[in-house]
Amino acid sequence: MRTVPNLLRPVLLTAALASAALVPAIAPARGATVLNIGLAGDPGPLDPAQSGNFVDRNVFAALCDKLIDTDAEMNYVPQLATRWEWSDDQRVLTLHLREGVKFQDGTGFDAEAAKVNLDRFRTMPRSLRRAELAALEAVEVVEPLTLRLRLSVPSAPLLAALADRSGMMLSPAAIQQRGDAIGQRPVCAGPFAFTERVAQDRIVVDRFDGYWNAGAVTVDRIVYRPITDSTVRLLNLRSGQLQIVDQIAPTDVAEVQANRRLRLARHVAAAYRTLQFNVAHGPRAETPLGRDPRVRQAFEKAIDREAINQVVFNGLFVPSNQTEPPQAQYWNPMHPVGGADPAAARVLLRQAGVGRVPFTLQLANTPIDGQIGEVIQSMAREAGFDVRLEQVESNAGTQKNQAGDFDAALLTWSGRSDPDANLSIWFACNGPFNFGRYCNPRMEALLSEARGLADPARRIPLYRQVVDLYRADMPHVILYHYTWLWGLSERVEGFVPNADGLIRVQGLRLRP
Missing domain, CATH: 3.40.190.10 (Periplasmic binding protein-like II)
Structure with missing residues (x-):
């Protein structure tokens, strides 16, 4: 699975460690x-x-x-x-x-x-x-x-x-x-x-x-x-050992902006995080959460995406409930990103005939995912959900997902230029990352029809129906789109931030 590496919170470095960390x-x-x-x-x-x-x-x-x-x-x-x-x-x-x-x-x-x-x-x-x-x-x-x-x-x-x-x-x-x-x-x-x-x-x-x-x-x-540690990448940027670093941690942005010898570049990303439910893959799908879309809709109403953005990402990411970023060509404006509504969530749970809903949320074993899980856990409790957090190593998590050994899992997609590539991986019946085995014949038909058209004007209405459908069935709760954050030395000229997160070298110049 092509994933965006998780951003790590900074850690304090001793002088000796800082010296050793310089490349x-x-x-x-x-x-x-x-x-x-x-x-x-x-x-x-x-x-x-x-x-x-x-x-x-x-x-x-x-x-x-x-x-x-x-x-x-x-x-x-x-x-x-x-x-x-x-x-x-x-x-x-x-x-x-x-x-x-x-x-x-x-x-x-x-x-x-x-x-x-x-x-x-x-x-x-x-x-x-x-x-x-x-x-x-x-x-x-x-x-x-x-x-x-x-x-x-x-x-x-x-x-x-x-x-x-x-x-x-x-x-x-x-x-x-x-x-x-x-x-x-x-x-x-x-x-x-x-x-x-x-x-x-x-x-x-x-x-x-x-x-x-x-x-x-x-x-x-x-x-x-x-350099996997974002703090060490920034240390080397400050020292001049590096001239460009990717994936600046949101918590380090203020430091970059305050340094007159550094610059920050940013771009809203095609990449996004989504919480996938197990709806039809083995015994762990045989729960109110797996069987009833109203329960999953109630969970979404418990979540305040902007609060996650502020608490975990210093307000720098983009709260989103769709696979395309807000205001993008294939975004469906009929589904704006709203805040939490615990009262409405509890009404849906009563309609579904359930009381409190316990389930386990699988997360990567990183500080950022731990933070996200704790915020979700706190929000969901008020709406009637008892969320247990399970942090696992990424490869082990993938194996559990492939075996259907999960209730819900927080996953990442790095994003593509065609909307089908951001959808079919999860929502097609045979999608490669459809771990929860969601399968809706109407969804299959819409994806197939849209895939066969080249004209965006003809594809947009179909993808808006796709959004309507996955927002109703709720096999996923999409949480946010990344903002790509790069740190640049003052020596770098001609850098163009791109939505795909890649550092293109054409046009780059390096002043003495």
Whole structure:
């Protein structure tokens, strides 16, 4: 499951710990401009086919251009494909590729190379891209720079896949040479080429002079440092060891803003947190909470999302009750985010014929999730719910969810540019993260119909019906959308905050 790493509350550092926490500098070539970036975690394999973590995508943003990119507001824009068009029946997508693109091994990029990558993504046994490319049944080379994708069924979300890891292009020569081990030393068509990796310490990439958009790249080297503790990331930013850090903790924002040598960048995220109920997966679904949507609706009425935002996130996140951020294109305005109404919650419980409702809320074993759980626990008690908190390690939590061993679980989605990718994972009967086994034929029909349309004007009414339905059935209680928070050195210029949370290197400049 692709998750956003949790933000950690700051801890006090002794002078000795602070000194030890500073990352050592890497000596660059004389006169080279080096950008040091602190990441919230250590990326997985640097192979788009095998990547499953959000943090990987920040490194890929420097290494691997995609067929399609997204702008700051998640609109599709050209990258390795300069334009594209759908057939009238929405089952053929034709891509027109950029001329003069080279991979970092010097070989040329063309439609044949794109076909090698797409066929690998959709057929490789260990590929995590197979599900998102399930509708793709044939990849055809029409001309050297024209590619035709034939689909078994209309699938507008294909564009979102091509704007993420399914659209990242590796050198076919490197694929042939290294096979599944290519993630150890990837060769892509992006602005920076892989140089070295030391596990848990650093990933180093150097500027690729043959990049098709070389004029947009002024930094010579980037060193990515995985630092899970947000306080340590900030310490290194303050000291000048790092020039950009991602996922600043909300509790550290005031400190960044007060430091004249630092700047804060922010953007409302596509990523969100949701509380998923077990409604049909094994014995733990056989409760009033699992069986009766009125009980789940009552629980939602017990929750004050803005209070969670203020208490846990210093008011910096975005209270939300839908999979799209408020005021986004596919947001349904008929369901505004309201406050808590314990009296209305108790009325619903009486209508459902239940008294107090006990259940266990599964959380990650992080300080932030512990705080969220305590706030929810306190709110729900007044409305008639007795919530027991169970904090578990993330992998163990996933195993419990997959086995149906949960009443309710707080989960995260990093967000995508297409609304279907933010919905079907939970609400489709066979959704990959539909751990609670929610299944409504009307929901299936709406998702299928909307998936087959490319025109947003025709999709919006369908997705508003989708929101109506999941707000009535309440298999989830969506709590908030993240706000991406980056810390920047005063030396950094040209940084553009994006809704997808990625640090794009094109246009970045580093003053002496």
